[in-house]
Amino acid sequence: DKGNHRHFMEKEIYEQPEVVSHTLSHYIDFAEGRVKLDAAQIDFAALDRLAMSACGTAYYAGLIGKYWFERFARLPVEIDVASEFRYREMPLPGKMAALFISQSGETADTLASLRYCKDNQLTIGAVVNVRESTIARESNAVFPTLAGPEIGVASTKAFTCQLSVLAALAMIAGRARGTLSKEDETAMVQALVEAPRLFNEVLNAIQPQVESLSRELSRFKDVLYLGRGTSFPLALEGALKLKEISYIHAEGYAAGELKHGPIALIDENMPVIVIAPHDRHFEKTVSNMQEVAARGGQIILITDERGAAATTLETMATIVVPAVNEIVAPMLYALPVQLIAYHTAVFMGTDVDQPRNLAKSVTVE
Numbered sequence: 256d257k258g259n260h261r262h263f264m265e266k267e268i269y270e271q272p273e274v275v276s277h278t279l280s281h282y283i284d285f286a287e288g289r290v291k292l293d294a295a296q297i298d299f300a301a302l303d304r305l306a307m308s309a310c311g312t313a314y315y316a317g318l319i320g321k322y323w324f325e326r327f328a329r330l331p332v333e334i335d336v337a338s339e340f341r342y343r344e345m346p347l348p349g350k351m352a353a354l355f356i357s358q359s360g361e362t363a364d365t366l367a368s369l370r371y372c373k374d375n376q377l378t379i380g381a382v383v384n385v386r387e388s389t390i391a392r393e394s395n396a397v398f399p400t401l402a403g404p405e406i407g408v409a410s411t412k413a414f415t416c417q418l419s420v421l422a423a424l425a426m427i428a429g430r431a432r433g434t435l436s437k438e439d440e441t442a443m444v445q446a447l448v449e450a451p452r453l454f455n456e457v458l459n460a461i462q463p464q465v466e467s468l469s470r471e472l473s474r475f476k477d478v479l480y481l482g483r484g485t486s487f488p489l490a491l492e493g494a495l496k497l498k499e500i501s502y503i504h505a506e507g508y509a510a511g512e513l514k515h516g517p518i519a520l521i522d523e524n525m526p527v528i529v530i531a532p533h534d535r536h537f538e539k540t541v542s543n544m545q546e547v548a549a550r551g552g553q554i555i556l557i558t559d560e561r562g563a564a565a566t567t568l569e570t571m572a573t574i575v576v577p578a579v580n581e582i583v584a585p586m587l588y589a590l591p592v593q594l595i596a597y598h599t600a601v602f603m604g605t606d607v608d609q610p611r612n613l614a615k616s617v618t619v620e
């Protein structure tokens with residue numbers, strides 16, 4: 256049932272405040288203002304490395320998780336798409352655990368990667384949405400995303416719920432390993448508590464602007480997404496979402512890679528969507544935006560109030576969201592990214608919930 260939404264994808268985008276809140280409450284004790292250590296089931300303090308693998312959008316969630324585990328828990332993360340991971344024959348030294356991320360819990364390559372790690376005696380954790388899935392069944396520790404059934408082929412709410420779980424796990428690992436201060440933990444928990452209300456506000460506030468921007472975007476054949484830090488995987492996710500449902504060719508790049516190739520493509524026919532919260536990467540990203548502008552590229556900037564105030568560059572659109580703690584930013588910035596893809600596809604008249612050639616669950620290699 257789509258309720259009063261045109262598509263399941265739209266419904267699922269708007270469900271995010273609720274399902275993220277629900278998911279977070281599984282891992283965070285809001286009353287105490289701290290993560291639930293016993294939700295971990297993995298002895299993070301005993302590890303010296305973590306392997307992660309997944310496909311598609313779940314892989315991008317994992318990439319964001321890697322930044323968090325390394326930064327907050329000082330735990331090095333090896334991550335790869337499952338179709339590569341399963342055949343890499345990577346050495347798996349003893350003090351390593353493996354984490355797999357999957358909405359369906361049935362993705363063939365992810366499952367094969369899991370079995371490879373299991374055969375090598377690693378402890379297996381799984382971030383899954385379908386509790387009764389094969390991946391959940393074969394794991395030692397299951398970390399559920401409580402997104403509810405996701406019907407739209409393009410993943411939206413499962414992604415932000417995966418980010419919620421990974422954020423909490425990275426904080427739990429940080430606390431277990433003594434690398435996350437109590438003050439930082441409290442500040443992050445506070446930010447996560449407030450996140451769902453902000454998501455609601457943002458979804459409502461930006462909708463008209465995104466809709467008119469999407470009308471313009473639907474005229475283009477190519478779109479480039481740029482970001483640094485955790486906004487880099489989000490750029491990859493934005494490009495994936497747009498190509499999946501609107502069939503517009505899109506690519507995501509680390510902003511710093513611009514001058515190593517993609518800058519050759521910049522002209523007025525390829526809008527550049529820049530995901531840039533006013534964080535420690537902001538100045539660098541602005542200089543990449545200047546490089547785009549100098550070559551006649553049109554910029555769509557997604558940032559916060561400080562970011563918007565700090566740049567004088569002319570943009571095709573500037574989407575402003577509230578400033579948030581870095582643990583919340585990828586989830587919050589996912590919302591405009593999802594809405595841009597959704598509205599562009601709606602304007603183009605594609606089958607948003609059932610895009611051509613795609614299946615919701617990829618159970619063959």
Ligand code: F6R
Binds near residue numbers: 311495499
């Ligand atoms: C993108 C999308 C796919 C899935 C991928 C993994 O919108 O839906 O890229 O994320 O096929 O699927 P799961 O998470 O079920 O393993």
